[in-house]
Amino acid sequence: MNKKGINKKELMDVLNMHDISPSHPRYRSLLLRDKMAQAYREGILADSALIAHGRGEAFDYIFGEKTNPPAIKAIRAASATLLLAENPVLSVNGNTAVLAAEDMVELASLLPAKVEINLFYRTPPRVVQVERVLKNAGANEVLGKEGDDFLPLKGLEGPRSRAHPEGVYIADVVLVPLEDGDRAEALVALGKKVITIDLNPLSRTAKKSSITIVDNLVRTIPLIINEVKRLRECSRQELEEIVMEFDNDENVSSSLELISEYFKRDEDS
Numbered sequence: 001m002n003k004k005g006i007n008k009k010e011l012m013d014v015l016n017m018h019d020i021s022p023s024h025p026r027y028r029s030l031l032l033r034d035k036m037a038q039a040y041r042e043g044i045l046a047d048s049a050l051i052a053h054g055r056g057e058a059f060d061y062i063f064g065e066k067t068n069p070p071a072i073k074a075i076r077a078a079s080a081t082l083l084l085a086e087n088p089v090l091s092v093n094g095n096t097a098v099l100a101a102e103d104m105v106e107l108a109s110l111l112p113a114k115v116e117i118n119l120f121y122r123t124p125p126r127v128v129q130v131e132r133v134l135k136n137a138g139a140n141e142v143l144g145k146e147g148d149d150f151l152p153l154k155g156l157e158g159p160r161s162r163a164h165p166e167g168v169y170i171a172d173v174v175l176v177p178l179e180d181g182d183r184a185e186a187l188v189a190l191g192k193k194v195i196t197i198d199l200n201p202l203s204r205t206a207k208k209s210s211i212t213i214v215d216n217l218v219r220t221i222p223l224i225i226n227e228v229k230r231l232r233e234c235s236r237q238e239l240e241e242i243v244m245e246f247d248n249d250e251n252v253s254s255s256l257e258l259i260s261e262y263f264k265r266d267e268d269s
Contacts, residue, residue: 039098044129046121059199070254071215077246078195079227080239085173088113101137103221116167117144122159143167155186201255214255
Protein backbone atom coordinates (compact mmCIF):
# COMPACT_ATOMS: atom_id res chain seq x y z
CA MET A 1 0.00 0.00 0.00
CA ASN A 2 1.26 3.50 -0.71
CA LYS A 3 0.80 6.46 1.61
CA LYS A 4 -2.69 7.18 0.37
CA GLY A 5 -3.89 3.68 1.15
CA ILE A 6 -4.20 2.65 -2.51
CA ASN A 7 -2.40 -0.35 -3.96
CA LYS A 8 -0.49 1.21 -6.86
CA LYS A 9 0.55 -2.13 -8.32
CA GLU A 10 -3.08 -3.22 -8.53
CA LEU A 11 -3.97 0.01 -10.32
CA MET A 12 -1.18 -0.48 -12.82
CA ASP A 13 -2.26 -4.09 -13.34
CA VAL A 14 -5.76 -2.85 -14.20
CA LEU A 15 -4.39 -0.42 -16.77
CA ASN A 16 -2.03 -3.01 -18.22
CA MET A 17 -4.86 -5.53 -18.41
CA HIS A 18 -6.69 -3.15 -20.74
CA ASP A 19 -3.50 -2.41 -22.70
CA ILE A 20 -3.51 1.24 -21.61
CA SER A 21 -0.07 2.79 -21.93
CA PRO A 22 1.23 6.03 -20.36
CA SER A 23 0.99 7.61 -23.82
CA HIS A 24 -2.81 7.21 -23.83
CA PRO A 25 -4.44 10.70 -23.85
CA ARG A 26 -6.72 9.64 -20.98
CA TYR A 27 -3.96 7.88 -19.03
CA ARG A 28 -3.92 10.26 -16.06
CA SER A 29 -7.69 10.39 -15.94
CA LEU A 30 -7.97 6.59 -16.10
CA LEU A 31 -5.40 6.21 -13.32
CA LEU A 32 -7.40 8.51 -11.05
CA ARG A 33 -10.62 6.72 -12.00
CA ASP A 34 -9.19 3.38 -10.97
CA LYS A 35 -7.82 4.87 -7.77
CA MET A 36 -11.36 5.95 -6.90
CA ALA A 37 -12.78 2.53 -7.75
CA GLN A 38 -10.17 0.83 -5.56
CA ALA A 39 -10.95 3.21 -2.69
CA TYR A 40 -14.63 2.32 -3.01
CA ARG A 41 -13.77 -1.38 -2.80
CA GLU A 42 -11.72 -0.67 0.34
CA GLY A 43 -14.69 1.07 1.97
CA ILE A 44 -13.16 4.55 1.98
CA LEU A 45 -15.76 5.96 -0.42
CA ALA A 46 -19.52 5.76 -0.71
CA ASP A 47 -20.85 4.70 -4.11
CA SER A 48 -22.10 8.24 -4.78
CA ALA A 49 -18.49 9.44 -4.64
CA LEU A 50 -17.83 7.69 -7.94
CA ILE A 51 -20.75 9.53 -9.53
CA ALA A 52 -19.42 12.86 -8.28
CA HIS A 53 -15.96 12.08 -9.64
CA GLY A 54 -17.38 11.17 -13.06
CA ARG A 55 -19.36 14.39 -13.20
CA GLY A 56 -16.25 16.42 -12.45
CA GLU A 57 -14.25 14.43 -14.99
CA ALA A 58 -16.73 15.43 -17.73
CA PHE A 59 -16.19 19.12 -16.95
CA ASP A 60 -12.43 18.60 -16.85
CA TYR A 61 -12.51 17.28 -20.41
CA ILE A 62 -14.21 20.52 -21.48
CA PHE A 63 -11.51 22.58 -19.76
CA GLY A 64 -8.85 20.58 -21.60
CA GLU A 65 -7.67 18.89 -18.37
CA LYS A 66 -5.59 21.94 -17.54
CA THR A 67 -5.80 24.81 -15.09
CA ASN A 68 -7.39 27.80 -16.83
CA PRO A 69 -6.81 31.56 -16.22
CA PRO A 70 -9.91 32.08 -14.03
CA ALA A 71 -8.77 29.20 -11.82
CA ILE A 72 -5.29 30.73 -11.53
CA LYS A 73 -6.86 34.00 -10.41
CA ALA A 74 -9.01 32.19 -7.82
CA ILE A 75 -6.01 30.19 -6.56
CA ARG A 76 -4.13 33.44 -5.94
CA ALA A 77 -7.05 34.93 -4.01
CA ALA A 78 -7.57 31.69 -2.07
CA SER A 79 -3.90 31.53 -1.10
CA ALA A 80 -3.91 35.12 0.13
CA THR A 81 -7.12 34.45 2.09
CA LEU A 82 -5.63 31.38 3.77
CA LEU A 83 -2.53 33.36 4.75
CA LEU A 84 -4.68 36.12 6.26
CA ALA A 85 -6.80 33.68 8.26
CA GLU A 86 -6.54 33.44 12.02
CA ASN A 87 -8.12 29.97 12.24
CA PRO A 88 -7.92 28.27 8.83
CA VAL A 89 -9.32 24.74 8.52
CA LEU A 90 -8.97 22.26 5.66
CA SER A 91 -12.13 20.16 5.44
CA VAL A 92 -11.51 16.72 3.94
CA ASN A 93 -14.12 14.36 2.51
CA GLY A 94 -13.56 10.89 1.07
CA ASN A 95 -12.77 11.97 -2.49
CA THR A 96 -10.29 14.57 -1.28
CA ALA A 97 -8.57 12.06 1.00
CA VAL A 98 -8.20 9.55 -1.82
CA LEU A 99 -7.02 12.01 -4.46
CA ALA A 100 -4.99 14.56 -2.49
CA ALA A 101 -4.25 13.44 1.08
CA GLU A 102 -0.52 14.16 0.97
CA ASP A 103 -1.02 17.57 -0.64
CA MET A 104 -3.69 18.54 1.89
CA VAL A 105 -1.43 17.51 4.76
CA GLU A 106 1.45 19.51 3.27
CA LEU A 107 -0.74 22.59 2.87
CA ALA A 108 -2.01 22.26 6.45
CA SER A 109 1.54 22.13 7.74
CA LEU A 110 2.63 25.07 5.59
CA LEU A 111 -0.08 27.54 6.69
CA PRO A 112 -0.48 26.10 9.42
CA ALA A 113 -4.11 24.93 9.41
CA LYS A 114 -6.17 22.22 11.06
CA VAL A 115 -7.51 19.22 9.14
CA GLU A 116 -11.06 18.07 9.79
CA ILE A 117 -12.93 15.07 8.37
CA ASN A 118 -16.25 16.01 6.79
CA LEU A 119 -18.27 13.22 5.14
CA PHE A 120 -21.64 13.64 3.45
CA TYR A 121 -22.49 9.95 3.99
CA ARG A 122 -20.89 9.59 7.40
CA THR A 123 -20.46 6.11 8.87
CA PRO A 124 -18.02 5.08 11.63
CA PRO A 125 -16.06 2.67 9.35
CA ARG A 126 -15.62 5.31 6.66
CA VAL A 127 -14.48 7.93 9.19
CA VAL A 128 -11.86 5.48 10.47
CA GLN A 129 -10.71 4.76 6.91
CA VAL A 130 -10.36 8.44 5.99
CA GLU A 131 -8.50 9.09 9.25
CA ARG A 132 -6.12 6.26 8.37
CA VAL A 133 -5.46 7.70 4.92
CA LEU A 134 -4.71 11.15 6.37
CA LYS A 135 -2.46 9.75 9.11
CA ASN A 136 -0.60 7.61 6.54
CA ALA A 137 -0.13 10.79 4.49
CA GLY A 138 1.63 12.41 7.46
CA ALA A 139 -1.12 14.22 9.37
CA ASN A 140 -0.20 14.62 13.04
CA GLU A 141 -3.66 15.72 14.15
CA VAL A 142 -7.01 14.98 12.54
CA LEU A 143 -10.25 16.47 13.83
CA GLY A 144 -13.72 15.07 13.23
CA LYS A 145 -12.77 11.51 14.17
CA GLU A 146 -15.13 8.97 15.69
CA GLY A 147 -15.61 9.85 19.34
CA ASP A 148 -14.59 13.50 18.91
CA ASP A 149 -16.79 16.19 20.37
CA PHE A 150 -18.78 18.26 17.92
CA LEU A 151 -21.13 21.23 17.86
CA PRO A 152 -24.04 21.75 15.43
CA LEU A 153 -23.78 24.37 12.70
CA LYS A 154 -26.77 26.69 12.47
CA GLY A 155 -28.80 26.13 9.32
CA LEU A 156 -28.02 22.43 8.97
CA GLU A 157 -29.52 19.29 10.43
CA GLY A 158 -28.29 15.76 11.13
CA PRO A 159 -24.72 14.59 10.46
CA ARG A 160 -24.16 17.49 8.00
CA SER A 161 -24.34 19.92 10.91
CA ARG A 162 -21.35 18.38 12.69
CA ALA A 163 -18.38 20.67 13.30
CA HIS A 164 -15.44 20.14 15.62
CA PRO A 165 -15.37 22.82 18.36
CA GLU A 166 -11.68 23.48 17.68
CA GLY A 167 -11.99 23.18 13.90
CA VAL A 168 -14.68 24.25 11.45
CA TYR A 169 -16.90 25.58 14.26
CA ILE A 170 -14.46 28.38 15.15
CA ALA A 171 -12.77 28.71 11.74
CA ASP A 172 -12.77 32.05 9.94
CA VAL A 173 -11.63 30.48 6.66
CA VAL A 174 -12.53 26.96 5.52
CA LEU A 175 -11.09 25.23 2.46
CA VAL A 176 -13.74 22.68 1.47
CA PRO A 177 -12.87 20.88 -1.78
CA LEU A 178 -15.82 19.10 -3.41
CA GLU A 179 -18.28 20.43 -0.82
CA ASP A 180 -22.06 20.15 -1.08
CA GLY A 181 -24.07 23.32 -1.59
CA ASP A 182 -26.14 23.40 1.59
CA ARG A 183 -23.12 23.18 3.87
CA ALA A 184 -21.15 25.75 1.86
CA GLU A 185 -24.12 28.12 2.05
CA ALA A 186 -24.51 27.55 5.79
CA LEU A 187 -20.84 28.21 6.47
CA VAL A 188 -20.94 31.48 4.51
CA ALA A 189 -24.11 32.51 6.38
CA LEU A 190 -22.19 32.00 9.63
CA GLY A 191 -19.64 34.60 8.50
CA LYS A 192 -16.91 32.20 7.41
CA LYS A 193 -14.98 32.61 4.18
CA VAL A 194 -15.46 29.42 2.20
CA ILE A 195 -12.94 28.39 -0.45
CA THR A 196 -14.10 25.54 -2.64
CA ILE A 197 -12.63 23.53 -5.51
CA ASP A 198 -15.36 22.43 -7.90
CA LEU A 199 -15.07 21.58 -11.60
CA ASN A 200 -18.77 22.37 -12.02
CA PRO A 201 -19.23 26.18 -12.14
CA LEU A 202 -23.00 25.65 -12.23
CA SER A 203 -23.17 23.95 -8.82
CA ARG A 204 -24.73 25.65 -5.81
CA THR A 205 -21.39 25.26 -4.04
CA ALA A 206 -19.64 27.21 -6.80
CA LYS A 207 -22.22 29.98 -6.61
CA LYS A 208 -22.46 30.23 -2.81
CA SER A 209 -18.77 29.99 -1.83
CA SER A 210 -16.60 33.02 -1.15
CA ILE A 211 -13.90 31.84 -3.54
CA THR A 212 -14.55 29.15 -6.14
CA ILE A 213 -11.65 27.46 -7.91
CA VAL A 214 -13.05 25.78 -11.02
CA ASP A 215 -10.34 23.19 -11.52
CA ASN A 216 -9.33 19.63 -10.76
CA LEU A 217 -8.42 19.05 -7.12
CA VAL A 218 -5.27 17.12 -8.02
CA ARG A 219 -3.90 20.16 -9.89
CA THR A 220 -5.25 22.85 -7.57
CA ILE A 221 -3.80 21.89 -4.19
CA PRO A 222 -0.17 21.75 -5.43
CA LEU A 223 -0.72 25.14 -7.09
CA ILE A 224 -2.09 26.58 -3.82
CA ILE A 225 0.95 25.21 -2.00
CA ASN A 226 3.28 26.95 -4.46
CA GLU A 227 1.30 30.21 -4.29
CA VAL A 228 1.25 30.20 -0.49
CA LYS A 229 5.02 29.78 -0.47
CA ARG A 230 5.33 32.73 -2.86
CA LEU A 231 2.84 35.04 -1.14
CA ARG A 232 3.88 34.48 2.46
CA GLU A 233 6.63 37.06 1.98
CA CYS A 234 3.97 39.69 1.18
CA SER A 235 2.73 42.20 3.72
CA ARG A 236 -0.75 41.93 5.19
CA GLN A 237 -1.80 44.96 3.15
CA GLU A 238 -0.61 43.34 -0.08
CA LEU A 239 -2.52 40.14 0.73
CA GLU A 240 -5.67 42.12 1.54
CA GLU A 241 -5.43 43.94 -1.79
CA ILE A 242 -5.27 40.61 -3.64
CA VAL A 243 -8.43 39.46 -1.87
CA MET A 244 -10.25 42.78 -2.37
CA GLU A 245 -9.58 42.74 -6.11
CA PHE A 246 -11.14 39.29 -6.53
CA ASP A 247 -14.81 39.01 -7.57
CA ASN A 248 -16.08 35.44 -7.26
CA ASP A 249 -19.24 35.90 -9.32
CA GLU A 250 -17.26 37.47 -12.12
CA ASN A 251 -14.65 34.74 -11.97
CA VAL A 252 -17.20 31.91 -12.04
CA SER A 253 -18.81 33.62 -15.04
CA SER A 254 -15.42 33.58 -16.77
CA SER A 255 -15.28 29.81 -16.27
CA LEU A 256 -18.76 29.49 -17.76
CA GLU A 257 -17.60 31.51 -20.76
CA LEU A 258 -14.81 28.98 -21.31
CA ILE A 259 -17.42 26.22 -21.46
CA SER A 260 -19.47 28.27 -23.92
CA GLU A 261 -16.38 28.84 -26.08
CA TYR A 262 -15.69 25.12 -26.08
CA PHE A 263 -19.08 24.34 -27.59
CA LYS A 264 -18.87 27.22 -30.03
CA ARG A 265 -15.57 25.82 -31.34
CA ASP A 266 -17.29 22.48 -31.66
CA GLU A 267 -20.05 24.05 -33.78
CA ASP A 268 -17.59 25.91 -35.99
CA SER A 269 -15.40 22.88 -36.71
